[in-house]
Amino acid sequence: MSDGRRERKKAQTRSRIQEAALDLFASQGYRETTIAQIAARADVATRTVTLHFPAKDDLLFADDPFTAESLAGRLRERPGSTLDAVRDWMHATMRALDERDRDSGLDPAHIWQRRALRAGLLMADDDLRGRARAGYRDLEVLVAGGIGADIGLPADALLPRLTAVTVVAGLREIYVTREGRAQSSTSDLSPLVDEVLAFAEAGLTRTGAARGILPGLT
Template identity: 85%
Template sequence: MTVSDGRRERKKAQTRARIQEAALDLFASQGYRETTIAQIAARADVATRTVTLHFPAKDDLLFADDPFTAESLERWLRERKPDTTLDAVRGWMHATMRELDERDHDSGVDPGLIWQRRALRARLLMADDDLRGRARAGYRDLELPIAEGIAEDLGLPADALLPRLTAATVVTGLREIYVTREGQAQARSAASDLSPLVDEVLAFAEAGLRGARPRPGA
């Protein structure tokens, strides 16, 4: 990649981020459904077509570029040691959170801004039926590899109740962090302040696994 290509990609990324910031601000102040693409373009100081080139659908403004992807989780799970699925999930969460903090620090952004934005995004998703449905579909993409890993740890089929229940507990707990009283209080600084809540979710799931007794032949 040439220097000019690199500069062009950075400018493109900055424009994309500015559009998402504008969209979040407007969604928060006047509502997701009440906000138009033209309003977002005006707030971001770009053409309407620029918004739709980056985000073809309005809900993409909330779902695109999420760093907590199923693909990155699956890489952590593939590289885990035996019987350490929940440890791998914990490591994935902490590593991704640190990367986000470092990215904001390197760009001169307030380290807590991304967590405030993610908390706002979570509230917007929970407030709209259609957005909530799309979010749940994405959560299932995270639940399935976790369930498969836990099943392998326990010597159970991937569709057995205990692995699926534990995976759903983990993903739901991690998702709920942003909208809980504790998460709202901590989402004003850095990832290190949210990390204990991640550990609390994983500890809850681990306690459930220890207390459960897999049924032979399940």
């Protein structure tokens, strides 16, 4: 078997395992679902599940494209403000997700439903929510650092931190809002992403002006 074919087969198996896990988590609960049940649903050996996903919660966190590493790369290359870079990063990542799914013959609506389901599962479990928040913290630190540099304040000053928390929390909440649930694909969320960034930018500009700071946002 060629390396390319082997990698495709591995990716297909990995995807099938994650699909099976999401189905079971949704129907009977995350904590109530066992690795053996996931393996049976995916028609693979239990060992295969653990080879791909060593920990049970990896089934929900692995392969998320919205990583701190990808955002850091976008921020290093940004020509404008940090908020502009975050907006571009979100749009580019969402477009890439939809293109990947179409190239694989998958329905974007189905993929969006799975991402929304994942978000609901994370919000419903204390431990999963805690792990998710740890990841969000990395994003907040990056955004705060960029905004601090934009407006000439330390990254741990209140205004950069407050804006970063607003941005990351707002983007996270899109998935579980009424407006977000009404969408049929990841890229359909673009207007909601813009709304979150506009809200954060307005707060930053207004507060900065009140404190005698002129944020370099445009």
